[in-house]
Every structure is written in structure tokens, then in C-alpha cells.
Amino acid sequence: MPERSPRPSRSRPPAASAARAKAEAIFERLAAARPDPHTELVYRDPFTLLVAVVLSAQATDASVNKATPALFAVAPTPQAMLALGEEGIREKIQTIGLYRSKAKNLAELCRTLVEEYGGRVPREREALEKLPGVGRKTANVVLNEAFGEPTIAVDTHVFRVANRTGLAPGKTPLEVEKKLHEVVPECFRKGAHHWLVLHGRYVCTARKPACPSCPIRDLCDHYARTVATAGGDAPAGKGGKGS
Numbered sequence: 001m002p003e004r005s006p007r008p009s010r011s012r013p014p015a016a017s018a019a020r021a022k023a024e025a026i027f028e029r030l031a032a033a034r035p036d037p038h039t040e041l042v043y044r045d046p047f048t049l050l051v052a053v054v055l056s057a058q059a060t061d062a063s064v065n066k067a068t069p070a071l072f073a074v075a076p077t078p079q080a081m082l083a084l085g086e087e088g089i090r091e092k093i094q095t096i097g098l099y100r101s102k103a104k105n106l107a108e109l110c111r112t113l114v115e116e117y118g119g120r121v122p123r124e125r126e127a128l129e130k131l132p133g134v135g136r137k138t139a140n141v142v143l144n145e146a147f148g149e150p151t152i153a154v155d156t157h158v159f160r161v162a163n164r165t166g167l168a169p170g171k172t173p174l175e176v177e178k179k180l181h182e183v184v185p186e187c188f189r190k191g192a193h194h195w196l197v198l199h200g201r202y203v204c205t206a207r208k209p210a211c212p213s214c215p216i217r218d219l220c221d222h223y224a225r226t227v228a229t230a231g232g233d234a235p236a237g238k239g240g241k242g243s
């Protein structure tokens with residue numbers, strides 16, 4: 001009887017296949033609950049999205065959405081916001097945390113957009129990340145939401161959910177982002193950030209995750225650990241690592 005030929009070296013090791021299968025199952029359920037997820041920030045075009053995302057650093061989307069209508073009413077374009085100036089911007093966003101440094105960054109950001117990009121938001125990651133106040137997370141959100149790229153921005157919610165569930169454990173946002181790209185099936189990548197953010201915001205919250213009613217609890221490492229040690233559902237208030 002002829003010997004079986006060895007498996008092709010490109011085949012996935014069992015652990016990688018299991019991680020992808022788990023990711024697929026998680027996103028099938030999250031997608032079923034929210035078929036068309038989007039950011040909760042209110043915006044009208046790539047520029048206003050970029051501004052809203054810059055303003056949302058260490059602030060809630062709700063607080064940003066309260067301030068931006070008045071800001072965008074007078075400054076809907078980089079040119080108009082540049083004309084409004086740092087002081088004018090500061091006045092409009094003073095209900096948002098870190099408003100002084102954000103106003104300064106936005107004034108400079110608008111100057112760069114006007115002087116170097118003809119008033120348009122660039123759609124290249126490198127160019128976005130060079131803008132004042134824009135880091136990898138903000139660039140990922142803009143590339144995804146405004147330009148339809150399958151980027152996965154890792155914010156505090158994504159970081160927490162990825163670690164708790166064991167979907168993509170990592171010590172830094174970049175590590176988590178890279179692991180998510182390895183395990184999330186292509187068809188779910190465009191919405192992955194939104195599904196994880198919304199799950200972290202409304203179900204897998206930092207202080208009191210709603211484990212008993214969580215739709216992915218049977219796929220979650222934290223739930224398995226808690227059930228194994230406590231013999232029941234996760235007790236309220238024990239959020240696990242990554243919170």
C-alpha cells in the first residue's frame with residue numbers, strides 16, 4: 001500500500017484553524033445581531049468623520065455628538081475650520097475632554113489638509129498618521145468607515161473583548177490588531193471593529209459584563225474560566241483581564 005504523502009506545508013496547524021473557526025463562529029453571531037454596523041459618531045463626509053474621531057479620543061461618542069453639530073454648522077470644511085482658528089474651535093468643543101489639545105491639533109490638521117492635500121482627507125494610512133492628533137487607531141477608523149477598507153481599529157472595547165474572549169489576545173493594541181487580521185475571515189473584516197466595539201459597549205462592558213445573556217458565551221475564554229472555577233455564570237463585577 002503506498003504511503004500517504006505528507007500534508008502540504010502550507011496547510012494551517014490545528015491551533016490556527018481552531019482560532020479561525022472560533023472567530024468565524026463569533027462573528028457569525030455578532031453579525032446576525034447587527035447586520036449593518038457603523039460608527040455611532042455623527043458625520044457627513046470623510047472630513048467631519050476625521051474630526052469626530054480625533055475628538056473622540058478619551059471621550060464618549062455621545063459627548064462628541066453633542067458638540068459637533070455646532071462646530072460643523074460653522075466649519076464643515078478644512079478651509080472653514082482653519083478660518084475659525086484654534087480659539088474658535090476650542091470654544092465649540094469645550095464640553096469634550098482634552099479640548100485644549102484637541103483644538104490645537106484640529107487647527108494644525110486643517111492647515112495640513114488645506115496646504116498639502118487641497119482640502120481633502122488623504123486615503124493613505126501613512127499620510128493620515130502624519131496628521132496632528134491622528135494615530136493608527138484613528139487612521140484605521142477613517143480608512144474603514146469613510147473609504148471602505150477592511151481595517152480593524154483597536155480601541156479600549158476591542159482590546160478588552162479580544163482579550164477576554166481569547167479571540168485575539170495581546171498585550172498591545174497593535175498585537176491585538178495583527179492577531180485579529182490573522183483569525184477574522186475576510187468577509188467579516190470590514191465590520192469586525194464595529195461589531196467588537198458595540199459588543200464591548202453594550203454587552204461585554206468593562207466593569208459588569210453581561211455574561212449570562214451574552215450570545216457568544218460558549219465561545220468565550222473568560223466565561224469558560226469563570227464557569228469552571230465558580231460553577232455558574234460570571235459574577236457581576238469580575239471583568240477579567242483587558243478591562
Ligand code: SF4
Binds near residue numbers: 204212217221
Ligand atoms: S461571556 Fe462575558 S466576558 Fe465573554 S464576551 Fe460575553 S460578556 Fe464578555
